[in-house]
Amino acid sequence: MPVTDRFVTRGFTGRPRTAGAGAPGDAASRTPPGQYLTMDFPVLSAGPTPHTPLDRWSFYLEGLVRQPVTWTWDEFKALPARDWTVDISCVTKWTKLDMRWRGVSVDTLLEHVELQPSAAFAIVHADGGYTTNLPIGDILNGQAFVAWEYDGQPLAPEHGGPARLVVPARYFWKSAKWVRGIRFVDRDVPGFWESFGYHNRGDQWLEERYSGD
Amino acid sequence: MASPIAWRLATITAVRPETPTVRSFTLSLPDWAGHRAGQHVDLRLTAEDGYSVERSYSIASEPERAGEIELTVERIEDGEVSGFLHDVAAVGDRIEVRGPIGGYFVWDATGPLAEEPLFLVAGGSGVVPLMAMLRHRSRTGLRNPTRLLFSSRRVEEVVYRDELDALAMAGDGLEVAHTLTRSQPPGWMGYGRRIDDRMIGEVLGALGDRARSFICGPTALVEVAANSLVRLGLPGDRIRTERFGPTGT
Secondary structure, eight states: OBOOSOOOOTTOOOSOOOOSSSHHHHHHHTSOTTOEEOSSOOOOOSSOOOOOOGGGOEEEEEESBSSOEEEEHHHHHTSOOEEEEEEEEOTTSEEEEEEEEEEEEHHHHHTTSOBOTTOOEEEEEEGGGOEEEEEGGGTTTTTOEEEEEETTEEOOGGGTTTOEEEOTTSOGGGSOTTEEEEEEESSOOOOTGGGTTBOSSOOGGGTOOBTTO | OOOOOOOEEEEEEEEEEEETTEEEEEEEOTTOOOOOTTOEEEEEEEOTTSOEEEEEEEBOSOTTSTTEEEEEEEOOTTOHHHHHHHHTOOTTOEEEEEEEEOSSSOOOTTSTTTTSOEEEEEEGGGHHHHHHHHHHHHHTTOOOOEEEEEEESSGGGOTTHHHHHHHHTTOSSEEEEEEESSOOOTTOOSBOSOOOHHHHHHHHGGGGGGOEEEEEEEHHHHHHHHHHHHHTTOOGGGEEEEEESOOOO
């Protein structure tokens, strides 16, 4: 039977709750609904880890832009980078606070192209054929970056290295590992997990985990 | 827009120990619409004060079992949900469930993948979604060449050991290879080391690069197994992975 009112699980008390100001309470307020905090950095991937040599790596912006642009690895690393400290939530329920990355803002990338007025969605492409879709409004104004360092070290392949997109305000599957480019389009196209039952937008604060949530 | 996957109340109808730290829970779900082998469900536990936690667990049972599902849960040290399931939950208790979830790490005995050789690699409780596939395969009478390479620490920690032995003796094309990484009992005939390229190559054997592969376990095991299969020529889109556990960094 579907659950209507709040159901209480017999005998479940859970971990001790921390209340009020200070670090533990702050951590609780930064944990989206249904998530738990982890100190690990779990790995989740649908297939083998790609290993693209850096001399064959490139990053492109294409689609509804006046003039597509492609960067080599060296050119990309020479773009103005900054450090980012963000909280990350994975749809598999873990949340990790204060993750430290280094990379380039999508805003900075977009300074190199002129988007056509009809461009409304970003289709993110990655090695291995992975894709994910985002409205352009979800990756502008400091909301998304392409990272090549995590915690002061080059980003490990199993975590998406050499470079991964990071979109902290969405569940982590939107932060495409092994990212290679963004195609701008006028109509939305569901990406990989978005085609396998996961939510099209994936806002962790609205608990948009699965299609229909 | 699809409607949300609803939370439902399932009743625990059986609890069965699999190993000292792993138990299987049968959940009665009378209006369960069915699932595909490899999918998972979300569980939600709620305390009196409204505090609640959710976790995802792979479904261990085959889709052919009507009106119930089975979950196999390893007790994680300090695990808020697995600890509750092992120490508190009892037959007759009700628990909130929603699903099935996930449409990629799945295998259907009736679909286009059914005739292809199947190569499964499991580490520890990562065997659970693969067991759903093997039970599904057995129930549907399929005879496609299938091999499971299963890594456990010790023989007493091998999840589903007796059932896997029985499935492998059915003569329907399934072979099971075990490796024990921490200790091996006297007379052990299986492997006794962590999964490596050579082991993957030996167990894959004649299945070759036509195989469809599903790998589930800790990250390090999945990385080794998937990379080996890529080197052996299996196309990346034939290798599906599911990972859990810390990265060790």
